[in-house]
Amino acid sequence: MGETCGAVTGAMMAIGLKHGKARADDHEAREKTYHHVKEFINKFIAKHQSIVCRELIDCDMSTHKGLQDFKDRNLAETHCIRFVKDAAGILEEIFLSSK
Numbered sequence: 001m002g003e004t005c006g007a008v009t010g011a012m013m014a015i016g017l018k019h020g021k022a023r024a025d026d027h028e029a030r031e032k033t034y035h036h037v038k039e040f041i042n043k044f045i046a047k048h049q050s051i052v053c054r055e056l057i058d059c060d061m062s063t064h065k066g067l068q069d070f071k072d073r074n075l076a077e078t079h080c081i082r083f084v085k086d087a088a089g090i091l092e093e094i095f096l097s098s099k
Helices: 006-019 027-048 053-057 064-072 075-097
Strands: none
Touching (some): 006 027, 006 075, 053 075
16 A cells, blocks of 8 residues: 555564563553564664655555556565565564563
8 A cells, every 4th residue: 555664564563472462451561562663663764764665665556557667667576675674684683682
């Protein structure tokens, strides 16, 4: 849809799985999760200037024309793979520092 990058969304889900609350009243886990999500987003933005897909790839995949442009320019290979690798690297840094 061109909104939040899938690599970013996946990283936020991983942070939630690792640090998220298991009980409704676990406010400490919630705060820790929010902290790490903000940390991840700040690092990703520092590296790529955005977390918004259409801004990252300069293409709006929510339209037929944009989707065709995405395919024609091979953006999955030239851009998206890099975003996934960078997201994984940032996530690894966060997980290693939060032990």
